[in-house]
Amino acid sequence: MIRRTSKAWLYLLPALLFLGFFMVYPLFDVFVYSVEEGYNSASQTYFGTGLYNYSYVLHDPYFLQAVKNTFIIVIITVPLSTAFALAISLALSSVKKLKELYQTVFFLPYVTNTLAVGLVFMILFKKTAYTDGMVNLLIQLFGGKSVDFIDGPYWAKMFVMCFYTIWVVMPFKILILTSALASVNQDYYNAARVDATPKWRIFTRITLPMISPMIFYLIITGFIGAFKAYSDEVALFGTDLNAAGMNTIVGYVYDMLYGNSGGYPSYASAAAVLLFAIVLTITCINLLVSGRNVRT
Amino acid sequence: MRVVLQNLTKVFPSRQKKGEVVVAVDHFNFEIPDGKLIGLLGPSGCGKSTALNLICGLETPTEGKIFFGDDDVTELPPENRGVGLVFQNYALYPHLTVRQNILFPLQNLRGSEKLSKQEMEERALQAAKLVQIEMLMERKPSELSGGQQQRVAIARALVKMPRVLLLDEPLSNLDARLRLQTREEIRRIQRETEITTVFVTHDQEEAMSISDLIVVMKAGVVNQIGKPQEVYDNPVNLFVARFLGTPSINLFDGSVKAGKLFIGGEEVLSVPGAEDGEVTVGIRPEGFILKKDGAFTCTLERVEVMGRDTSVVCTHTSSLNDNIRAIIPAEDAADASGKQARFDLKPAKVLLFNPKTEERILFSFGEKQEAKA
Numbered sequence: 018m019i020r021r022t023s024k025a026w027l028y029l030l031p032a033l034l035f036l037g038f039f040m041v042y043p044l045f046d047v048f049v050y051s052v053e054e055g056y057n058s059a060s061q062t063y064f065g066t067g068l069y070n071y072s073y074v075l076h077d078p079y080f081l082q083a084v085k086n087t088f089i090i091v092i093i094t095v096p097l098s099t100a101f102a103l104a105i106s107l108a109l110s111s112v113k114k115l116k117e118l119y120q121t122v123f124f125l126p127y128v129t130n131t132l133a134v135g136l137v138f139m140i141l142f143k144k145t146a147y148t149d150g151m152v153n154l155l156i157q158l159f160g161g162k163s164v165d166f167i168d169g170p171y172w173a174k175m176f177v178m179c180f181y182t183i184w185v186v187m188p189f190k191i192l193i194l195t196s197a198l199a200s201v202n203q204d205y206y207n208a209a210r211v212d213a214t215p216k217w218r219i220f221t222r223i224t225l226p227m228i229s230p231m232i233f234y235l236i237i238t239g240f241i242g243a244f245k246a247y248s249d250e251v252a253l254f255g256t257d258l259n260a261a262g263m264n265t266i267v268g269y270v271y272d273m274l275y276g277n278s279g280g281y282p283s284y285a286s287a288a289a290v291l292l293f294a295i296v297l298t299i300t301c302i303n304l305l306v307s308g309r310n311v312r313t
Numbered sequence: 314m315r316v317v318l319q320n321l322t323k324v325f326p327s328r329q330k331k332g333e334v335v336v337a338v339d340h341f342n343f344e345i346p347d348g349k350l351i352g353l354l355g356p357s358g359c360g361k362s363t364a365l366n367l368i369c370g371l372e373t374p375t376e377g378k379i380f381f382g383d384d385d386v387t388e389l390p391p392e393n394r395g396v397g398l399v400f401q402n403y404a405l406y407p408h409l410t411v412r413q414n415i416l417f418p419l420q421n422l423r424g425s426e427k428l429s430k431q432e433m434e435e436r437a438l439q440a441a442k443l444v445q446i447e448m449l450m451e452r453k454p455s456e457l458s459g460g461q462q463q464r465v466a467i468a469r470a471l472v473k474m475p476r477v478l479l480l481d482e483p484l485s486n487l488d489a490r491l492r493l494q495t496r497e498e499i500r501r502i503q504r505e506t507e508i509t510t511v512f513v514t515h516d517q518e519e520a521m522s523i524s525d526l527i528v529v530m531k532a533g534v535v536n537q538i539g540k541p542q543e544v545y546d547n548p549v550n551l552f553v554a555r556f557l558g559t560p561s562i563n564l565f566d567g568s569v570k571a572g573k574l575f576i577g578g579e580e581v582l583s584v585p586g587a588e589d590g591e592v593t594v595g596i597r598p599e600g601f602i603l604k605k606d607g608a609f610t611c612t613l614e615r616v617e618v619m620g621r622d623t624s625v626v627c628t629h630t631s632s633l634n635d636n637i638r639a640i641i642p643a644e645d646a647a648d649a650s651g652k653q654a655r656f657d658l659k660p661a662k663v664l665l666f667n668p669k670t671e672e673r674i675l676f677s678f679g680e681k682q683e684a685k686a
Binding site: 207227 | 369371390391397398400402406409469
């Protein structure tokens with residue numbers, strides 16, 4: 018028995034070493050930095066230990082703005098993108114003609130480069146000296162006043178941000194949900210048909226429960242992904258996110274490390290730990306809620 | 314409810330553009346009497362499930378009509394036909410309890426048919442009691458055995474009081490013992506409810522044991538319809554004869570000359586009325602009588618004792634099967650040491666077929682011939 022377990026550990030060793038060096042140790046290190054005041058990575062020195070870094074970060078208006086932005090993005094994009102993806106998957110699974118074509122079209126954003134997509138959105142939304150951008154031209158066509166979506170009011174920028182995020186994350190969700198829908202045994206639907214079940218009831222009482230594990234998976238990964246949003250913001254608003262008022266928590270961490278105002282690994286670590294705490298809490302809440310509702 | 318099938322035909326288009334179409338059900342004519350249990354029997358792929366789906370409404374016929382009583386239901390979708398369907402895999406909703414599963418069809422009722430909560434509960438309990446699962450109402454399907462799931466599926470199909478109950482291979486997912494039990498159960502439930510019931514099976518024993526009438530299908534075509542015993546005793550062709558009966562019928566190349574049947578040169582039986590020529594001879598396993606001076610000589614392979622009776626396994630040069638299997642009463646104790654076994658044949662158990670068309674060739678037999686044999 019002992020020999021067998023020691024062998025098992027031996028087989029696990031490469032994976033454990035890899036995980037230890039690249040996952041556990043950095044995670045641990047971040048915690049250490051976050052309590053070391055004024056840590057300098059070049060000289061490897063610090064003044065003292067304590068919770069000062071947290072206090073600084075929590076009183077930094079840029080951080081608070083970043084938290085607010087992140088939460089707005091998460092709360093708007095995760096439910097909306099999941100709902101849209103579900104609607105599109107249902108539509109996709111009911112069409113017969115050109116199904117593959119539609120599936121490919123809906124999956125395209127997933128394989129398109131973020132920055133390229135950002136550029137397209139610029140063309141759609143950005144005001145320049147020559148044009149107000151496609152969307153503004155449309156607004157004007159219907160008699161509205163043009164809005165500066167990229168450098169204008171906060172709500173306009175947030176609208177573009179959420180629109181963009183939803184558009185980018187949806188293909189993956191559509192892919193997962195169409196395959197989940199396809200894997201539901203047709204007999205359940207036939208049984209429901211023979212029993213004269215109304216369409217809406219089939220959806221709520223059969224389809225939804227059957228694919229609930231997949232929806233739940235998408236919501237959890239969606240939350241985690243949205244909390245870590247950063248590159249999408251850069252694609253739309255450039256690297257100086259603090260100035261644009263569109264920074265996110267990950268953006269804040271990056272700025273603290275390498276940005277123009279950077280060079281503060283301690284503050285960055287404290288912000289990262291706070292993000293970790295937030296994601297952990299939300300995921301735990303998710304698990305608790307779904308534990309009651311999701312069929313396993 | 315009487316169910317009438319008129320020229321019912323279902324053609325599936327080919328997957329390739331120029332491929333051949335598949336005729337799953339070919340001009341099926343049948344009138345199912347009210348309150349009877351009908352077994353649709355045939356090998357897999359013979360179109361019996363398609364026939365069931367046509368009656369149910371999940372498939373629309375290419376041609377032909379279906380009547381429930383005097384109502385033409387051909388164009389009606391399944392939900393308006395008032396049928397109960399039990400699926401092969403039961404299709405119980407896994408996330409709902411037994412109670413919720415049985416209630417499900419009732420909760421769909423709308424308009425004048427709408428029931429109060431209490432009525433629904435009562436009906437559900439009634440259906441559960443009928444199939445004897447009332448103590449399992451709060452369980453999930455995954456917490457039930459196969460037989461119990463089957464009962465829940467039947468209860469769910471019965472709870473809305475269908476005009477016709479349809480069962481698709483209801484026993485194929487059960488183990489041998491449960492299968493015996495459940496088929497008795499289906500018979501009992503059908504007798505109690507008196508609902509016209511059609512069930513599909515590829516197991517002839519299953520169909521023979523509980524059906525009022527069996528329908529034997531082959532490649533979409535109905536070969537024979539009749540009471541199980543009649544079909545067994547008087548199959549119209551070689552296919553039906555081969556399909557019914559375990560152990561299956563023994564087949565030989567033979568010939569008829571002047572009212573006598575010859576197998577491998579031996580005259581084994583007189584068959585008055587049969588025309589001269591080559592025939593395929595089918596002998597039911599119970600059609601052999603072990604006799605020292607019997608007319609039919611076979612090479613003895615082994616004797617299998619089964620308690621109630623004995624199975625004598627032989628070979629014969631004219632046999633179309635690998636082995637000949639004769640079932641004889643245990644008290645006729647066969648001598649396993651010999652090299653030969655000799656039999657006389659029971660004329661009623663000997664069936665002649667045209668070797669080309671596989672149609673039955675009839676011959677007359679009466680007291681006289683039997684006494685002589």
